[in-house]
Amino acid sequence: MAEEHKNIDAVTGTATTGHEWDGLRELNTPLPRWWLWLFYITIVWSVGYWIVYPAWPLLTNSTQGVFGYHTRTALLEDLDALKQQRGPMMDKLASASLAEIVADPSLLDFARAQGRVAFADNCAPCHGAGGGGAKGYPNLNDDEWLWGGKLSDVEQTIRYGARAGDNKGRAGSMPAFGRDNILKPNEISAVADFVRSLSNLSTEPGVDLGLGKKVYADNCALCHGPDGKGNREMGAPNLTDKIWFYSSDKATIVQGIENGRGAVMPAWGGRLSEPTIKALTVYVHTFGGGEK
C-alpha cells in the first residue's frame, strides 16, 4: 500500500486499519517483527523436531525419528548408569556373608539403605512402613520371632517364606480345634483362659483352669511346649510373654482355637535378587529386635 493511502491517526501518528465503526477506528499495530520471526523460527524448529524425534502417530506405531531417541531406552540408560555407580558396593554386598556385612560399617550403611527401599517396595504392605506389623502380620521390631531372629533365620524366612508351599519354607499351622470337632466349646473356653493365665492375664471368674490345663497338655503342648514357651520349628508362638500375634483378649484366642491360624508369607527367593535379600535381612535385623 502506498504511503499516501494510509489513514494516519492524528493523535498517535499511527496508521489505522481503514475500517470505521460508528466513528471508531482501529489503530493498525501489527505484531512486532521480532515476535513474528521468533514465531516462524518455532515453526521451522518443530519441523526439525518431527524428523529427529518420535512424533507422528501411525496406525500401529509412530514415526521413530532419526535420532533413535526413546524415553524407555533413556530410562534404561539412566538405570544402567545408576547400577554402574552402585556396582562396587553391590559386588561387595553380593560376595560378603551376612556376618561380614554387619561387621563392616560402610557395608552395613549401604545394605540398610538398599534394604529400606526394598522393604518399602515389597514388605511394607503387610508389615507396615517401619515393620511395625498389624494384626496377623508380625511386628519385626520386637524381640519375639516366630521362626527365629538370627540373621540366618531371618534370611531363610524371607527367601522361602512361610506356609507358601516352598519345600524349604517355614511350615506348621494351628489346627482348627473347634471347626474340626477336636475340642468342645467348654474345653476351648477353658483352654483360652488357661492360655491367658500363662502370661498372668485375668481369667473369667469360676472358670475351670484345671480343665484348661489338661486340654492344653493334651492338644497344645506338642507345638507350644509344655510350659507354653512356643516352638520356632513349627512357628508356634510363645504364649507366656507380653507379645500377642493377634490379640490377647479371650474372644480372639477362642477364635484362633476354633478356626486355627496359618498366616502366609510369600517366598521371595526367586523374585528378589540375592543382594536385595541380604540387604533386606540386615535391614529387618537392625530394626532393633535382631538376635545374635
Next chain:
Amino acid sequence: MTAHATMSLEQPAPGAPALANLVKEAELGGEPPEDDIPLYAPRRKIYPQSVQGTFRNIKWAVLVVTLGIYYLLPFVRWDRGPNAPSQAILIDFPNRRFYFFFIELWPQEIYYLTGLLILAAIVLFLMNAVAGRIWCGYLCPQTVWTDLFFAIERFVEGDRREHMQRDVRKWTAGTYARKGLKHVLWLMVAWWTGGAWVLYFSDAPTLVKDLATGQAPLIAYAWIGILTVTTYSLAGHMREQVCLYMCPWPRIQAALTDEYALNVTYRYDRGEPRCSVKKGEQLRSQGQPVGDCIDCLQCVHVCPTGVDIRGGANLGCIQCGLCIDACDAIMSKLGRPTRLIAYDTDLNIKQRTEGKQPFYKLVRMRTALYAGIIVVVGGIMLYTLATRDSEGISVIHDRNPMYVRLSDGALRNGYTIRIVNKRLKYRDFIVSVDGLPSTLVDFVGLPPRADGRQLITVGPDQTKEVRVVVTDYSATPPPPSTSILFKLIDIDSGETAEMRDHFFGPG
C-alpha cells in the same frame, strides 16, 4: 518534595511541546489540551560526552575496584587443609557448602543469607537517606558495566560529537568497522563477565583450564552464554532504559527519601536566570539580575541517562555527579565559583533564597534508625557466627511403629539420629539419652568399646546417620509421651550439642 520537582521522564526539548508544561497546565486547572497526548515516549539515543573531574575519578576508582574484585576474586586462594577446597570464595553446589575465606557455611545456615539481605536492604536505605541514589550512581552493577561499555564505545566510535556525526552521516565501511569492533569488544567483556561468574562455583584455575580445553560441564558454558547475553544487552543496548523502566529501586527510593537527603541539585537560586555569557554581560550592564548558568548544556551532554538536572529532582537521574564535573569545568573556565550543580537539597536552596544559612542534617530519625538496625542485625550475625557450634545432632523418631512392646513387657522406641561434624577432621562422639529412669540405648551396628560405650566416628566436614533403639525397663510403664534429651559429646574436646525428642508408650 517540592513543587520544583517534575517527575517527567522526558525532558522538555527546546521548541517541542513540553510534557511538563502540559502537565502543569492540567494541574493548574487550565483548559485541558485539545487532544490526548501520546502515552508512549520513544527512546532517544544518548551519546554521553566524556568528562573529567572529582566525581568521574570516584566513578573510575569504584569501577576498577568493583570489577577487579568481581573478575579476580575467584583466583584468590585460602588454605583450609587437605579436607576442603582452597578457594577463598566458593559456592560448592555438589557438596552443598559455601566457603568465604575463614567461614564455611552449611545449607542449614542459609539464614545468614537472610541476614545479609536485610543488611543489604537497610544499607541501601541508609545510603538513600544520606545521599540519595548513591547506589545507582556509583555502585550498581548496571551503572558500573554500562560505564565500562560507554568507555569502550567512546574509545572506538569517538566522543559524543564525533560519534553523533558519524551516525547521521552516510555510513562508510569505516563506520561499520568501528561499530563491529565495538560490539566485538562489548561481547568480549560480556563473555568474560559470564566467565568470571561460573568461577565462583568451581575451582577457578581448574575450570579455566577445562573451559579452554572444552572439558568443562555443559552447565558452565550455558551460564557463560546466559550472562554474556544479559551483560551485552543490559549494559550495551538497554542501558538507561533499565534504570527508567525495569528497576524497582527508583520508585521505592522516591517513596523512602525525605527533604534532607543530599541529591544532585542544580542551585537555581544561583543559576537563574540563565543566559549566554554575552547576553549576561549586556543584562548585567543594564543592572538586571543574571544567573551563573550559561545554558551550555554540558550537564545534559555528559548525563548517562540524558536528564537535564536543571529541571529539578528527576526520576531519570541516577545521581552519578558527572554533571557536577561538567559544570565545574565550565565555571572554572569562566572564573565563576564551582558547584553550581552539587550534592545539596532543595531546602537549602530555599534557605539561601531567603538569605538564611544552609544546613545539613545528617543525623535524623531515619538515618539513626537505619544505622541502629544495621548495628543490631550485624551484631546478631557476628555473635551467632562467632558462637556457632561445630557439631550438631538431629533426631527423627520412627513413624511406624511408634513404640514396640518387648516379650518381657519393656517398651522400646526407635530413632534415626544424624550427627554433624563441621570441623575438617575426624571426630569421635558419644551420645547419651536422658529423661527416662531405666534405659538401654543401642546404636545399631556400632561395636562397643572396652568401657562399653559405643563411639560414633564422623568424617571431616561430614554427617553420619545412626539408628538408635532406646529400651525402657522401668517397673511402672512410662506415660504416653516422655520428653527425652539426646546429648552429643565430643570425647576429645568435650563440646556438646543437644536435641529433644519423645519416648512414646501406650500410656
